[in-house]
Amino acid sequence: MPEVEKILENYPFVQRDDLIPILQEIQDEIGFLSEDAIVKVGKYLDIPTSKVYGLATFYNQFRFEAKGKYHIRICNGASCHVNTNSLILNELHKKLRLRNGEITKDGIFSFEETTCMGACGFGPILAINDKYYTKVNVKKLNEVIEFYMNLEE
Numbered sequence: 001m002p003e004v005e006k007i008l009e010n011y012p013f014v015q016r017d018d019l020i021p022i023l024q025e026i027q028d029e030i031g032f033l034s035e036d037a038i039v040k041v042g043k044y045l046d047i048p049t050s051k052v053y054g055l056a057t058f059y060n061q062f063r064f065e066a067k068g069k070y071h072i073r074i075c076n077g078a079s080c081h082v083n084t085n086s087l088i089l090n091e092l093h094k095k096l097r098l099r100n101g102e103i104t105k106d107g108i109f110s111f112e113e114t115t116c117m118g119a120c121g122f123g124p125i126l127a128i129n130d131k132y133y134t135k136v137n138v139k140k141l142n143e144v145i146e147f148y149m150n151l152e153e
Contacts, residue, residue, distance in 0.1 A: 003029045004037045008044045019045060023056055032063040060115075068103045068110035070148045073127040074136075077116030080123035084137075088124050089113070091138045095145055108152055 007025045011018050019041070026037050033056055042049040056062040074080075074088055092098060096109050103110040117125045122134035126141065133144055 004040050008040065011044075014045055016045060016047065019047070019052065019055060020059075023052075023062060027062060032066050034064075065101070066103065066107070066110075067112075068108050070109050070128050072098075072109060072111045073114045073117070074111070075115075075117040075119075075123060075125040076113040077120065077123070079116075079120035080125055083123045085124040087138055088126065088136055088141050091141050092145075095142065109148070 004026055007022060007029060008014075010025075011022060022041055022045075023033060026041070027033055030037070038052050038056065039049050041047075042052045045052075056064075072092070074085060074092065076085060076089075092111065096104060096111070098104065098109060098111040100111060100113045117127065117132075119125050119132070119134060124136045126133040126136045126144065128144065128148060133140065136144075
């Protein structure tokens, strides 16, 4: 993976404190942390691969699988849960056949349930990539998904 090697070159005076920023850069560049990337980082920092992986799994910001072109996140915090996000989750499953952590076969959509997204008064909350949708109901969910599907036609 040349992207990983290029990122590591940005850290010529490497220290263990650089581990999280390096992992963040790799994920920003390739979308997730692959096994190969974790091994390369461990070798570069002279840290056992198990320690690199252990730290990455500790923080929920890191992913170990690719995400879709349109990454859907639905808040599952207490407020959104109370505001019927279960209806939204069920509809998403019916519409795209996605469960938490899955990606569609064509790689267009992926889905992740998240903890609180920090907009409790506007729930349920749906995010696709960096665009947020508030007070989502089944109708609004279908409209948003159709919009993104139409972008692919």
